[in-house]
Amino acid sequence: MLTQVSRSEEARNILIQNDRGGYTIPTAGLYPYQWNWDSAITAMGFAEFDIGRAWQELETLFSGQWADGMVPHILFHKADAGYFPGPDVWGGTGPIPSSGITQPPVAATMARLIWNKDRSAGTPRLKTLWPKLRAWHTWFLKWRLDQGAVCVTHPWEAGRDNAPDWDGVMERIDPVGVGEYERRDTSHVDGSMRPTKHDYDRYIWLVQMGNRLKWDQAKLLEENPFRIADPTMTFLLLRAHRDLLAVGEELGLQTAGMAEEIALLEKGAATLWNPELKSYDSRDAKTGLWTGCISNASYLCWLAGLDSPDQAAHLERSLERVKFGVASYDPTGEKFDSKRYWRGPTWAFMNFLIGLGLEEQQHPLAPRLRAVTREVIRQHGFAEYFDPTDGSPAGGQSFTWTAAVWLGWASKDLGAA
Template identity: 70%
Template structure:
């Protein structure tokens, strides 16, 4: 019990340490700005001891919402020359300097979880956030669907930057004209844990293309060679739409059309089932080719409210192969790398989303995922991610979202 209490205190201290006044950075140095889905997780963490601060986190994020409804993946509240690519590279067109792409839409789900803890005081906050969440979800429905599944237009959008799912579409990009640049991430973390220069050249090429097109979504739709129907985006938006509908009905707000959008996304999710590997998978929207990858995103189906006997078999297989949670890539794949970013490591935040979905469906593997995550944090601290084979810490340390996962889910008794 003493150890749990100590970790509770450490987790709260991390959130406070990374608090920049209304928004939270993921960790000092490596990520000095406000990240979209990081902030949604941070809000859930704050809600365990300070609901007012939790609402402020989400409201600060949505203060950067663009005129078209998009909520950017990075908000550059204060200049920090130690980060690349910064606002001068992105050339975002929102009310606050920001990136030109988005991230997985988990904010509505986190807002609902916070609202359920704080209904009396949270109603005003929820009424303010609701139309902003609705506009963001509508932006996805307008610009990012392929056969009803949600696409990413940059690997950073999925939050899973260098997953093997992007390998084939990334290989078709020729970044020879990207120019010289200096990465900052490898100055904070060992390069063996980060995306390679091969990947980064293509990331920057896509950023430069977006800026050249002034982040015009129609032009990007016509020109961008990277457009992948993604389980992360599809399952998180489907879940977010369900939560938005529930909150809107609870508050007596206008929810016309949301139920129909949910049906579209449910049908779209089924287009991501790859019968060859018997798993939900990413699909190149240009070529129609499968990634042929079982990733941790494949297991977000339950979070989205979808049962899958086939995915249960995959989850059982994967959990039997590694000791520490759900790896970001299939441990039996020749592309698996247990310490390189999204090519194998376990992420507490993905375990949280997977675990919540499993719990809500009364799935027999639910507690196994939570206990594995709990053990990871107890043994290796509040790391950005972890090697799923030995549980060792990797990436940034003192990480906001891992602290939030502990407080809201993994550390409960």
């Protein structure tokens, strides 16, 4: 087992090795492009040893921002035949070949953390970035709200690709006309750890629909059967908007209307409380039905500034049941699968986001969550995700945002963060 110092050296090397010149890839082979929320977390890791490179990561991400303000979930900077679906399948309309959907907006939160590390170096760059962040958040507020909660329009948009939250809607989609295609993810990772073909057919059907509609948001609002109010998006946009407002006020920027937008998002977050589960849950915006899922996204409430004793009780039970929490899906649930992507495994970056919220609210569970995340990485390395029952690594290896989480959070003492 490597020492903590050795793990830190390895983590820095992973960020450097996965650097492709202004942006990082999540890991070689499996994910050969720039991913949206991966890059934002990665920037936080770079800030531990190269503050200029941290800002460059965010700046490169926003170089692909669309005219309407949307920031894509993938930027295809260079062609790579090892990934499907590529830019030809997506038909993105931005300045850089891209996907047609977005991802959870953690960039403003990470930008504020980086800025606070070195304000003299960061202020000019953050002033340039701020209106781009504002435009992205405004795009969410215009196109993605349902009763104030933020919706996803594709499982990949949530970042929690095959979470049980989406099963009901996915069953209602008939992926007619998808045709033959060759998945590339299962050539890099054991198929038992990845989404099934049943899921993938529907992922591709949704992509083809978006391409056909040229990613026109008004048309997608009418035609897309997949529209789910999601805790991931809602809590992370609420937190990011708080950060953007705070930074804007300190820098003397135009923040008119942002306090009211935060209040709207707070009301939206309240609509995601499932009283039967006594937990935050996803809600089908088309039918109004709950998905009935307690996920790691449910625990992002503290990061959004929302406390919940009932949610804390769920988290404590989850941490008691699995050695290396937080499980991405309730370990007592019938769909729990400890190794299949978002149906059970623990993710270091989600633990970081949950832990950051707990720490800011001085919650008694905060030290425990940082400790288990530190231990799983110390014992098992920088995997994409881990089996929460025994810590065994799963998915891609030498993973950039896991290394970033180690550098910026997991390896540190709570009081030193």
